[in-house]
Amino acid sequence: MTDRTRIALLLAPALLLLGGLFLSGLGLTLLRSFRYFPALGLTEPDLGAYAAILTSPGFLRSLGLSLWIASASTVLAAILALVAALLLRQSFPGRALISFLVQLNLTIPHVVGAIGILYLLSQSGAFARLAHAAGLIAGPADFPVLVNDPFAIGIILLYVWKEVPFIALILLANLQTLGEDHESVARSLGATRWQAFRHVLLPMLAPGLAAASALVFAFAFGAYEVPLILGQHAPKALPVLAWQAWTDTDLATRPEAMAMSIVIAAIGLALLALVARAVRQGGE
Amino acid sequence: MTRLTLKGLAKRYAGAGQAALHGLDLTVASGSLTALLGPSGSGKTTTMKLIAGLIAPDAGDIRLDDRSIRDLPPERRGVAMVFQNPLLFPHLTVAGNVGFGLRMRGLAPDRIAASVAAMLARVRLSDLADRRPAQLSGGQAQRVALARALVLRPEVLLLDEPLSSLDATLRDEMRGLIRDLQRETGITTLVVTHDQAEAVALADRIALLLDGRLVQHDRPEAFYRRPASEAVARFFGGVNFLPGKARGGRFDCALGALDLAPGLPEGPGLLTIRPEAIRLGPGPNPLPARVQAVTFLGTQTRVDLGVEGFALQALVAPEAGLPLSPGQEVTVSLPPSALWLLPRPEGAA
Numbered sequence: 001m002t003d004r005t006r007i008a009l010l011l012a013p014a015l016l017l018l019g020g021l022f023l024s025g026l027g028l029t030l031l032r033s034f035r036y037f038p039a040l041g042l043t044e045p046d047l048g049a050y051a052a053i054l055t056s057p058g059f060l061r062s063l064g065l066s067l068w069i070a071s072a073s074t075v076l077a078a079i080l081a082l083v084a085a086l087l088l089r090q091s092f093p094g095r096a097l098i099s100f101l102v103q104l105n106l107t108i109p110h111v112v113g114a115i116g117i118l119y120l121l122s123q124s125g126a127f128a129r130l131a132h133a134a135g136l137i138a139g140p141a142d143f144p145v146l147v148n149d150p151f152a153i154g155i156i157l158l159y160v161w162k163e164v165p166f167i168a169l170i171l172l173a174n175l176q177t178l179g180e181d182h183e184s185v186a187r188s189l190g191a192t193r194w195q196a197f198r199h200v201l202l203p204m205l206a207p208g209l210a211a212a213s214a215l216v217f218a219f220a221f222g223a224y225e226v227p228l229i230l231g232q233h234a235p236k237a238l239p240v241l242a243w244q245a246w247t248d249t250d251l252a253t254r255p256e257a258m259a260m261s262i263v264i265a266a267i268g269l270a271l272l273a274l275v276a277r278a279v280r281q282g283g284e
Numbered sequence: 285m286t287r288l289t290l291k292g293l294a295k296r297y298a299g300a301g302q303a304a305l306h307g308l309d310l311t312v313a314s315g316s317l318t319a320l321l322g323p324s325g326s327g328k329t330t331t332m333k334l335i336a337g338l339i340a341p342d343a344g345d346i347r348l349d350d351r352s353i354r355d356l357p358p359e360r361r362g363v364a365m366v367f368q369n370p371l372l373f374p375h376l377t378v379a380g381n382v383g384f385g386l387r388m389r390g391l392a393p394d395r396i397a398a399s400v401a402a403m404l405a406r407v408r409l410s411d412l413a414d415r416r417p418a419q420l421s422g423g424q425a426q427r428v429a430l431a432r433a434l435v436l437r438p439e440v441l442l443l444d445e446p447l448s449s450l451d452a453t454l455r456d457e458m459r460g461l462i463r464d465l466q467r468e469t470g471i472t473t474l475v476v477t478h479d480q481a482e483a484v485a486l487a488d489r490i491a492l493l494l495d496g497r498l499v500q501h502d503r504p505e506a507f508y509r510r511p512a513s514e515a516v517a518r519f520f521g522g523v524n525f526l527p528g529k530a531r532g533g534r535f536d537c538a539l540g541a542l543d544l545a546p547g548l549p550e551g552p553g554l555l556t557i558r559p560e561a562i563r564l565g566p567g568p569n570p571l572p573a574r575v576q577a578v579t580f581l582g583t584q585t586r587v588d589l590g591v592e593g594f595a596l597q598a599l600v601a602p603e604a605g606l607p608l609s610p611g612q613e614v615t616v617s618l619p620p621s622a623l624w625l626l627p628r629p630e631g632a633a
Contacts, residue, residue: 181371187358188336188365189385190436195359199388203375 026265033258040251049255059260061235066264069152069237070221073159078213080160081167082205088168089175102165110162114229117158121146147230154230155237159220167212174208207279214275218268238264286348286362286439286472288312288335293344295330304330306496307344312440312489314349315470317463319477319487323519327496328476332442335474336365348439359388364438368445370425372417378428379404379413385436403435407461423454427461434465441466443475447482459486480507480520492516508558514626517556523597524562526555530625539592542569545620554626557618560584562598564605567617575612578605589616 031037034045053059088099105113120126128143137143147154182204186196227237236244238260246257290310296303305327312318322328333339335346337358346354353361364385372381383400391399404410407427417425426446433441446462447455463486466473477483483490484504491501500512511517514525528537529552535542537555564587573596576588585605587598598616608614 181367181369182373184333184336184338184358185365185367185371186373186384186388187338188363188442189388189432190359190364191385191388192357192359195388199384200373204373206375 029258029261032255033262035255037255040254042255049259053256053259053263058235059238059241062238062241063263065152065235066221066227066238069155069159069227070217072152073156073163073220074213074217076156076160077163077167077216078209081164081171081212082209084164084168085171085175088172102168104165105162106165106169108162110158110223111225111229113158113162114226117154117230118147121154121157122148148232150232152227152231152237155227158226158230159216163216163220167209167216170208170212171205174205178204210275210279214272217271222264222268285314285470287314288440288472288474289345289347290331290335291345291347293331293334293346294342295327295334295339296342302496303342304496305334305341308493308496308498310491310498310501312472312474312491314472316488317466317473317475317486318489318491319475319483320491320493321477321480321483321519322493324478326493328478328493329444331493332365332444332474332476335361335440336363336442337361338365362439363442364433364436364440365442366429366433366444366446368448370417370422370429370449372420372425372428372432374417376417377413378409378415378417378420381417381428382431382435384432399435403431406465407431423450423458426450426454426458430462430465434469434471437469438471441471441473443473445476445478447477448479455482462486492519494519509622510624511556511626514554514556517626521559522556523559524557525626526594527628528553528555535623535625538594539571542618542623543620544623544625548623548625552628554628556624556626557622559586559597559599561619561622562589562596562600563617563619564598564600564608564614565617566615568620569618569623570615571618573614573616575608575610575614577610578608580606589614591616 035042036045123140123143131137183196186200224239242257242260245253293308295305320328334341383396386396492499500516507520526537571591573589573591579586584599585602587605589596
């Protein structure tokens with residue numbers, strides 16, 4: 001058996017799963033989004049569904065909201081993760097414990113976290129009750145609106161809390177591989193501590209940070225359950241809107257749901273491709 | 285030109301039983317190229333990092349001329365260090381790497397570009413200015429690392445095993461380049477190496493460090509002709525040691541009374557002679573010997589000899605050794621000028 005056939009055989013299960021489930025699902029979604037749906041009597045593909053959603057103010061507001069949620073969550077999570085990784089790189093008493101705590105919430109499902117946020121931060125939640133007991137607020141209406149709010153603060157908080165450890169772990173692995181020698185060189189060449197970070201360490205971490213952030217962005221942009229629980233009634237985040245259109249009793253809205261899904265996937269993929277390209281160019 | 289002085293420099297790493305460095309005193313003459321030589325684990329790299337300010341000493345002082353730099357951060361010491369690996373910044377071009385330190389100082393871009401271009405020309409890398417580090421060979425990368433430090437015109441340049449990552453041909457070339465650049469610039473340079481041949485070929489002065497202590501600081505030839513101790517002699521390839529006693533210009537030992545050169549101390553001691561100083565054939569201090577083994581080493585031939593039940597090793601020109609065969613009786617002579625007396629090792633009678 002040649003190396004090439006061995007590699008092909010070893011990869012086959014993963015490729016089958018990817019091709020069979022993911023790609024054929026995506027292909028079917030693509031067909032439906034072009035209004036090709038023989039069961040409903042739609043046999044002439046066209047761009048009607050895309051035209052309909054792109055001219056609908058509701059869709060555009062949802063798109064804007066989802067972009068806001070994903071961008072804000074990603075930027076905040078990336079900054080906090082960078083700080084956490086740099087702190088956790090140093091050795092100090094209790095580091096192992098803090099490391100463990102940081103990683104712990106990776107194992108908590110998003111839905112569970114979302115319900116937790118709801119219990120803690122809603123106007124009738126635990127923090128509001130504490131504030132009331134302490135005499136800080138007179139009633140639930142005085143507590144700031146942090147969930148189901150127009151700025152999606154609850155959603156963003158949850159994503160930041162969940163994704164900081166994810167990005168931080170990738171950065172920590174990077175930091176371990178890089179070691180401190182490049183920074184030492186920079187210092188001995190006259191760079192201050194800050195310059196060594198800004199001009200040497202940060203650029204060297206950038207590819208890993210960008211890749212991890214892109215994954216977080218794509219996830220926050222496309223995930224459905226968190227904005228369903230913590231989001232406002234209108235506008236809804238894009239995945240929630242798509243799900244609603246898909247489960248609508250009017251089967252004619254299904255192509256629009258598919259078109260929305262394709263838009264979500266396309267934006268995520270475009271972002272990942274951009275990051276991959278930037279990382280490749282930076283490494284040359 | 286700057287003199288570098290280390291005074292009582294000591295360092296013990298947290299958790300390590302043995303100190304890495306026990307109170308090192310060393311003066312590196314202004315404008316000299318000094319090798320800090322020692323086996324691995326002898327505290328050489330620790331010394332470099334202390335001078336560069338990358339770690340802090342437990343005790344002692346580091347001075348440039350009369351100014352202490354002990355408490356200054358690395359970037360304000362006027363000391364540049366080149367590490368064992370080139371450690372180029374992968375996200376910068378060759379020119380970007382060489383200009384890094386100048387950029388950190390906030391120099392104007394056109395001045396940086398001019399200095400970088402001149403430096404790259406000097407290390408013959410002008411053609412590669414726009415390359416990324418990943419596209420360089422090991423020798424090229426090491427030259428960039430050297431240029432990156434030299435372009436700053438540091439008061440003191442530290443080189444940590446700069447040749448060890450290179451293969452033999454590149455090593456010769458790099459050694460020549462370091463020597464030439466050091467002579468041109470006159471920058472006080474301290475180079476760490478574990479290889480005594482490299483230290484001899486490269487440096488004006490050698491400081492030998494054994495077990496965290498400076499055991500001899502001298503010109504390279506002194507380590508062969510006048511080693512300070514048996515350990516020093518052995519580090520430089522010394523193999524012949526005879527215990528005995530010096531009296532009235534002669535040395536009494538198992539081989540009889542040997543004539544010494546004038547000026548050597550009297551009393552008990554350890555006589556040593558370099559293997560390459562032993563002559564085959566009659567001469568001063570002649571001794572009857574039996575050939576035990578003959579080993580061809582390329583540029584030399586090693587002859588193991590038995591003299592009065594005592595083993596001596598001689599290194600001779602290849603053609604002088606090859607006609608010999610084991611068991612053969614020969615006469616060897618030990619020129620008095622090549623005999624050197626060492627203090628008796630501690631614990632010996």
